[in-house]
Amino acid sequence: MKKYLLVFSNAWQVGLGYRGALVFKAITDVLFTVALILLWSVLYQNEEVIGGFTFPEIVTYYILVRVLSLVYTMFPARYLTNQVKSGRFSTFLLLPISYFKYLLSHSLGLKLARESLTFCLIVIFILLFPQYIVFPPNIVYVLAMVPFLILSWLIYAQLGFLIGIMSFWVSDTSNIRTTADQVVGLLSGAWIPLVFFPPILLSLVNLLPIKFLYSYIISLYQGKIPINQLPFDLVLCTFWVVALYLIGRHFFAKGIKRYEAYGN
Amino acid sequence: MKHMATELRKSLKIFILFMKANFLTGLEYRFDFISGILPTLAYMFAYFAFMSVIFSKVPAINGWTFNQMLTLFAIEQIFFYGTYLFFKPSLVNFSDSIKNGTLDSSLRLPANTRLLVSFKDQTPDMLPSILFAILFLMYSVQDTTLTFPNIFLFVLISACGFFILYNIMFICAILAFWTTESEEVVELAGEISQLGRFPPSIFPPLAQAFMFFIIPAFLMVFVPATVLLGIPDLKLVLLTIIMAIATYLVSRLIWHQGLKKYSSASS
Numbered sequence: 001m002k003k004y005l006l007v008f009s010n011a012w013q014v015g016l017g018y019r020g021a022l023v024f025k026a027i028t029d030v031l032f033t034v035a036l037i038l039l040w041s042v043l044y045q046n047e048e049v050i051g052g053f054t055f056p057e058i059v060t061y062y063i064l065v066r067v068l069s070l071v072y073t074m075f076p077a078r079y080l081t082n083q084v085k086s087g088r089f090s091t092f093l094l095l096p097i098s099y100f101k102y103l104l105s106h107s108l109g110l111k112l113a114r115e116s117l118t119f120c121l122i123v124i125f126i127l128l129f130p131q132y133i134v135f136p137p138n139i140v141y142v143l144a145m146v147p148f149l150i151l152s153w154l155i156y157a158q159l160g161f162l163i164g165i166m167s168f169w170v171s172d173t174s175n176i177r178t179t180a181d182q183v184v185g186l187l188s189g190a191w192i193p194l195v196f197f198p199p200i201l202l203s204l205v206n207l208l209p210i211k212f213l214y215s216y217i218i219s220l221y222q223g224k225i226p227i228n229q230l231p232f233d234l235v236l237c238t239f240w241v242v243a244l245y246l247i248g249r250h251f252f253a254k255g256i257k258r259y260e261a262y263g264n
Numbered sequence: 265m266k267h268m269a270t271e272l273r274k275s276l277k278i279f280i281l282f283m284k285a286n287f288l289t290g291l292e293y294r295f296d297f298i299s300g301i302l303p304t305l306a307y308m309f310a311y312f313a314f315m316s317v318i319f320s321k322v323p324a325i326n327g328w329t330f331n332q333m334l335t336l337f338a339i340e341q342i343f344f345y346g347t348y349l350f351f352k353p354s355l356v357n358f359s360d361s362i363k364n365g366t367l368d369s370s371l372r373l374p375a376n377t378r379l380l381v382s383f384k385d386q387t388p389d390m391l392p393s394i395l396f397a398i399l400f401l402m403y404s405v406q407d408t409t410l411t412f413p414n415i416f417l418f419v420l421i422s423a424c425g426f427f428i429l430y431n432i433m434f435i436c437a438i439l440a441f442w443t444t445e446s447e448e449v450v451e452l453a454g455e456i457s458q459l460g461r462f463p464p465s466i467f468p469p470l471a472q473a474f475m476f477f478i479i480p481a482f483l484m485v486f487v488p489a490t491v492l493l494g495i496p497d498l499k500l501v502l503l504t505i506i507m508a509i510a511t512y513l514v515s516r517l518i519w520h521q522g523l524k525k526y527s528s529a530s531s
Contacts, residue, residue: 020439021448027479028452031459031471038466042325043318050321172296175389178303186310196317 004101008109015113026117030125033066051195057222058193059132064218065190066122070115071149072156072213075107077177080164085172087261100248103164104157137223144230145220151237152212158244159184159209165248168255189215209240275379282383290388300389304345304396311337326465331404332493333463338401339492340461340485343426345390345397347433347454353385355433355450359440367526378519382434408493418492421501424508425484429457431511432480434519441522460485476503483507 016022037059044055053061080103083089092099126133136142163180167173185191187205194202194215205211212233219225225233290297312334319330328336358381361367370380436453440446460481464472475481483504490496 018445018448020443020446021452024449024452028455028459031475031479034471035459035462035467039318039325039462042466043321046322170295171293175296175299175302179306182303182306182310186306186313191310191314192317 003097004105007102007105011106011109012113015110016116018114022114022117025114026121029066029115029118030121033062036062051193053193053195054134056132056134059129060134060222061193061218063122063126063133064221065214066118068152068214068217069190070119071108071111071153073107073111074156074160074163074177074181075111076103076157076160077163077173077180078160079103079106080161081167081173081177084164084167084259089259090261093256100161100245100252103161104154107157107160134222136221140227141220141223144227145217147234148212148217148220148237151234151241152217154241155209155212155237155244156184158241158248161248162244162251165251165255168258184210184213188213189218193218209237209244212237212240271376275376278375278379279383282386283388286386287388287391297389298392301392301396304341304393308337308341308396308400326463328463331407332489333461334404335401335408335493336461336463336485336489338397338404339422339489340457341397342394342401342422343429343457343484344454345393346426347429348387349390349394350386351382351430352433352450352454353387354382355437356447357385358437358450359444359446362440362526363444371523377523378434381437382430405492410492411494414492414494417496417501418488421491421504422488424504425457425488427508428480428504428511429454429484431508431515432456435511435515438515438519438522441525456481457484480507 040058040062041055043050044058048054050058080089083092092102136145159180160177163173163177166176170176187201187208188194188210190213194205197205216225216233220230315330315333315337318325319333323329325333358367361370361381367381370377370384373380433450433453436449437446439449456479458481459475459479460483464475464482464486467475472482476483483500487496487500487504491501
């Protein structure tokens with residue numbers, strides 16, 4: 001565990017190294033989120049409730065999407081692809097570490113560091129405009145969010161890892177990664193709450209692990225999921241994490257057998 | 265004047281050579297070249313779905329219809345992929361050339377150094393995405409009566425908008441003369457045009473001023489869109505042209521200061 005904490009800490013330091021980029025990213029992220037909220041505010045000029053959401057609820061929704069984006073990352077896909085393409089992956093084959101755990105620690109450290117200023121700006125926004133923020137109905141939902149948040153983060157990272165593994169077979173995964181990022185974002189509610197989706201699409205999403213990403217966590221926060229459904233969902237979510245882990249492990253082992261590197 | 269014309273011709277020749285070389289390199293990996301369209305399709309579909317939901321509730325957003333909003337989006341997408349196609353990879357790699365001293369080789373060549381460092385590396389895989397974004401733009405203006413002057417002015421103002429974006433990204437890249445690191449800032453600067461996909465009227469006045477003058481996303485996307493849609497504001501058109509010249513002059517000044525500061529890091 002200690003070595004992965006060190007990896008996390010190193011990645012955090014690297015992430016904080018580019019301060020200009022941090023400021024730039026924070027400003028554009030916040031402006032983009034504010035633009036989305038302002039777009040919705042136009043809709044709420046005529047109606048009080050849209051799709052079961054009041055205006056403060058939709059503001060809270062997009063703020064939470066932004067907060068979740070701070071941790072969800074496809075970085076494992078990018079990193080693994082770069083390592084395989086450049087041949088630097090060979091170094092990891094010799095190290096006494098789990099590559100998957102290394103990737104998780106590195107991704108999290110880097111992502112949290114790069115989004116740290118955005119997080120501060122979000123907090124400032126919440127403090128300045130508390131009237132637009134809806135808080136959870138009770139503490140049970142806040143507590144329930146913790147395991148779901150960790151599991152959903154693992155689902156996202158494992159999807160990234162699976163895409164990264166494809167680099168053992170194809171020359172570049174950047175197009176697949178970006179496509180997956182967009183599709184997962186749309187189908188998990190990063191763009192619009194899932195209640196606005198046609199029922200047939202909703203039934204499809206419910207069969208996939210991405211159901212536990214943005215929309216589910218936010219629904220949980222907003223108390224829109226019955227408490228008695230939570231244990232079943234927790235088991236299902238854990239099942240997906242384990243299943244994706246096993247699939248990842250299987251293909252990673254196959255990929256390593258296929259991997260070739262030469263040179264110095 | 266004759267000297268200037270010769271220089272321009274030479275620069276254009278070099279630019280075309282870079283395009284040709286990068287295009288041929290890109291075609292080596294045909295799967296990547298073709299699959300580049302996938303993220304574009306996914307993103308455009310997601311945005312289309314998002315806008316469809318919004319417009320299922322209201323007929324217009326501050327006077328902007330569904331198709332007009334798609335026009336803003338399509339122009340922004342053309343710009344976004346355009347940066348990759350023409351100069352983003354070169355500008356992202358610029359700080360590396362400072363760190364390892366390879367900028368020396370560009371400085372020694374008998375050609376415009378700025379041109380060399382800006383357009384050396386390109387991503388031709390983005391060509392299908394741009395073509396798709398153009399199709400999307402054509403779809404979005406299906407209800408608009410397009411006239412030749414409109415299209416001509418649109419191309420001209422879009423070029424100014426794109427030039428502003430290039431100058432901003434170039435300024436971000438050459439900050440590496442002082443900081444040695446600029447890849448991340450260049451990457452992010454390439455995304456500022458995304459803010460231009462919303463009509464300025466939805467923003468409060470202060471944010472509008474910010475996005476007209478500080479991060480001029482509206483000048484890049486919104487102004488060309490109004491020209492194409494036949495609702496131009498002449499003051500904004502003029503401002504876009506002035507800003508294109510101003511950002512060029514500022515970038516030129518910083519570039520020369522940077523070159524004075526540059527000391528090779530190579531062995």
